[in-house]
Amino acid sequence: MTSEVGPTSRVTMATVAEVAGVSVASVSNALNERVGLSPEVRSRILAVADGLGYRRNTLAQELRIGRSRTVGLSVVDLANPFYADLSQGVIKTAGEHAYDVFLSSVGPESESLKEVVDGFMDRRLGGLLFTSLTNADAELLRRLQKLAIPFVKLVRDVQGVVADWVGIDDYSGGVALGEHIAATGRKTVACLGGPSDSNASASRVNGIRVGLARNGINLINESQPNLHGTPTRMSGYDRAMNLLQKDSSIECIIGGNDVIAIGILDACKDKGFSVPEDIAVAGFDNMTFSSAGPLDLTTVDVPREQIGAIGMKFLIERMDGFNGPPRRKFLPFDVAIRSSTSPKNV
């Protein structure tokens, strides 16, 4: 019982050094593939380390060298598959470059962005990736810039904070979606966008407005407060119910993202409207399940995984010392036309 292998008896470099009959410095040199070690000693050390099941203590290493190969990724709503896909892109690219990802969730159920960032900084992470910024976060980001901590903004951008950003041209996406809706022949169209303090949400709504206007259509809820709102299913449901109650002649409701659109679909069902016969519904994002058989939601296909992948690539370059001017990378998108907006007469 006394020979129990507890966590305190973990093998360290000192253990390896002792067994191999060399100094700790040589163990470190061998493990880090530095030059100046005779091949024999090197392989002996490696063999001993392996035999003992040695694993480097990341805490000690990072404390010593003052750098970390772990990056922080903050995500607002883990339950939104859009962010799951984006995270996969980040994680995959990180793995390819031997980086790890510390994923933190921001939201009512978890911590505020400030708390998350504090946690990231307390761990001295090498760099940060943000998915859902608002202009209110500008100060936080500027603090990071002062401390020379590299970060990349994904999807949403923040005014006045010049830094790498990856996303799509949400405005043009909105225009394309608006044009598509107009082409289906619907004239009475409402839009239930995301929060107005998200630059992406605002651009999407602006684009949708313009795409429709080019075809002589004005949003019926243009000056109503429901034009913007929380990007949740519940909010989409509530706002859609409200619209449908007041005006049953609506021919189409566009959600600022797919999750909102799901809420709109819920409301249509509860109100007994069938899609697309009675009413058309569209979203934005193309989250995984939007293409599910019965859902079949028309949406703007945002390259979610690629945004994560390129964002991570940008971040790695910054951590590796790249010091060029901030980049803004617009990725191509598509309008995924599905049956939720099929022409009425079909």
Place this chain on the structure above:
Amino acid sequence: MTSEVGPTSRVTMATVAEVAGVSVASVSNALNERVGLSPEVRSRILAVADGLGYRRNTLAQELRIGRSRTVGLSVVDLANPFYADLSQGVIKTAGEHAYDVFLSSVGPESESLKEVVDGFMDRRLGGLLFTSLTNADAELLRRLQKLAIPFVKLVRDVQGVVADWVGIDDYSGGVALGEHIAATGRKTVACLGGPSDSNASASRVNGIRVGLARNGINLINESQPNLHGTPTRMSGYDRAMNLLQKDSSIECIIGGNDVIAIGILDACKDKGFSVPEDIAVAGFDNMTFSSAGPLDLTTVDVPREQIGAIGMKFLIERMDGFNGPPRRKFLPFDVAIRSSTSPKNV
């Protein structure tokens, strides 16, 4: 330019000590609320630390004390909202107890479970949470037990590894679902389960089989290899297409989880079968979007968030030194009956 505030100039306890005119030990004592400091000195130190924007270096602290308030959570498929909900439960409970969560994704796109666990151990995390174990992982878990690293198994269990587990009685869930399907009047029923090396998947299929058998119904694909498979949408689609091609008289297909069921729905759509008129479809998990208006999938409602919350609670107790016998916590579940299995004659 030379006064740039770089990461090297971060304020440490030494900085605070100097400014406050005390020793580093006193700063540490003040920050950790240990007794024996005069209230005046204590509050002065705290004020100085605050003014300087001091933040404790977690790496140094954890290295020194040999314990960590961060736990590791391994998730197979981030894109499956089931795990997103479960993760939210873990994260929320962790936050309430001042713990952090290091979320890692296991899968073809990312790392193997062994790599993930190695990463967790290299960081000397305080405890681990596993979501998707198979019996092949038994050895890995036993290694953790030898090192006295606390962990909790979620959803799936592993034979031969006695440790805390939280989930539902998947077998009974299957029985209840099978009985429901039988009650809808369908007789020709197939089941496309998850992987056979997942104890949860196996139990679900066993339960479904028994629930149907009690009503005189046998699975039509009982001895076919497609009874088990990958728990992905693609696999559900492929296997369902195969079934539908061979036998168009099938009245119901049950998926081993909701993601598989989505694939089944995709296949039904492509084959021109309408749900539930031509064919009924059911799943298992009740992931968020299964209730979406047009999807409206019948499924077993697994308390996803609660599994995460209670699992985290168990883990905290272990990290706090609780040394009682391993617990097995079965949470209550429900069958969420929706229109995808509505009776044919309606």
Place this chain on the structure above:
DNA sequence: CTGAAAGCGCTTACAG
């Protein structure tokens, strides 16, 4: 009530 000193497990100039 407060401080000097050792040490957690590493890495890195610097001697030899």
Place this chain on the structure above:
DNA sequence: CTGAAAGCGCTTACAG
């Protein structure tokens, strides 16, 4: 080619 020593930023007995 190899090792002794200092130090990353903390915490914790132990003196005073």
